[in-house]
Amino acid sequence: MNAAAPVRQPGLAERVAEVRALTLALAAPLGDADATVQPMPDASPAKWHLAHTSWFFETFVLRDFVPGYRPYDERWGFLFNSYYNGEGKRLARDRRGMLARPHLDEIRAYRAHVDAALARAIPDLPAEALSLVELGIHHEQQHQELFLTDILASFAANPLEPAYGADKDAVSAGMPLTWHEGRAGEQEIGAGDDGFSFDSERPRHRVWLQPHAIASRTVTNGEWAEFIAAGGYSNPALWLSDGWDWVQREGITGPLYRDEDGTAFTLAGRRPLDPQAPVTHVSYYEADAFARWAGARLPTEAEWEAWAAGADPCAGHQLDRAGPVRPQGSDGPFGDVWCWTGSAFLPHPGFRQPEGTVGEYNGKFMSGQMVLKGASCATPRGHSRASYRNFFPPAARWQFTGVRLARDL
Known part of the structure; x- marks a missing residue:
């Protein structure tokens, strides 16, 4: 193990774990049906966000920089590639809501697999790969925001108007415009x-x-x-x-x-x-x-x-x-x-x-x-x-x- 790597990138593994944990926490209130629906082409299903962010780390870091790493499921690259033409054919964006399978629990298992592989790999990764890990952190944060706005779009399209979670009604303090x-x-x-x-x-x-x-x-x-x-x-x-x-x-x-x-x-x-x-x-x-x-x-x-x-x-x-x-x-x-x-x-x-x-x-x-x-x-x-x-x-x-x-x- 390269003992210098943690010094070069202090806290990188911890930051990855923290960001990835927040994504799972955002998904915690959802069942498989909640996480599968797609109300419009611009809004992706919740479990697609969970899988795509994992695919990003798996493809650009683990596959390319970890000797002997094998993708969790070779077929999933087609499902969870977003728009990277260099990675080949992919599922059309407006068809993401048709992914009844893999099940949400399978996606969670996929995330756990990628997280464990990343944790093992980070201490030995070269600088180029570490910069891609950093990019992956910020990429996942972008998808956390998309996750919430897409869930809002999904629930708004449901005639029952379900709530994602409870919140207090409060009136904001008015501020004069200057x-x-x-x-x-x-x-x-x-x-x-x-x-x-x-x-x-x-x-x-x-x-x-x-x-x-x-x-x-x-x-x-x-x-x-x-x-x-x-x-x-x-x-x-x-x-x-x-x-x-x-x-x-x-x-x-x-x-x-x-x-x-x-x-x-x-x-x-x-x-x-x-x-x-x-x-x-x-x-x-x-x-x-x-x-x-x-x-x-x-x-x-x-x-x-x-x-x-x-x-x-x-x-x-x-x-x-x-x-x-x-x-x-x-x-x-x-x-x-x-x-x-x-x-x-x-x-x-x-x-x-x-x-x-x-x-x-x-x-x-x-x-x-x-x-x-x-x-x-x-x-x-x-x-x-x-x-x-x-x-x-x-x-x-x-x-x-x-x-x-x-x-x-």
């Missing part, structure tokens, strides 16, 4: 050389920002109700052309999971809408239309990142443990809801996609996506940072997505 003058002139954004970052966050580079201001908090449910009452969803002058077509085609009249009776479906079941809490489950199209109605705009990615650079990314309401989560309202950049920006998800100047199959992680999605910044109540605490680039198509809204306004000065 404006912070943003950083203008030459600024630097993007990830530096210290700590982990995804390839899409690099390289660090200079930008020029015009004078602007950013709102102290996100838009609330109560403010969104004013937008609805003012006819915001029926006024084409407020909407981008694609957004207006989407509103008309889909019959959109308000945020996802929200009912006209003043309630919203949550991970704790249907609950009264909290007017002081951040509005969530809105698309980029809705965010842009609201900003225009409010006489403001969405911040650019660079404006948001420069403003948030000195803030604590672990602050705010984020995911700490299993159980229902909900936006509660805070005045910092991080937590509660991911905030849409007015920036497309495109490569930073000088971006180079890593070689090999893992290079497919982000680069090939730099088309037709918009950047979101911050973190949500379902983001594992410690996962995000100012340079973090979340991204979704402009019509997506099953995630905990919200709005923070900006305006020119």
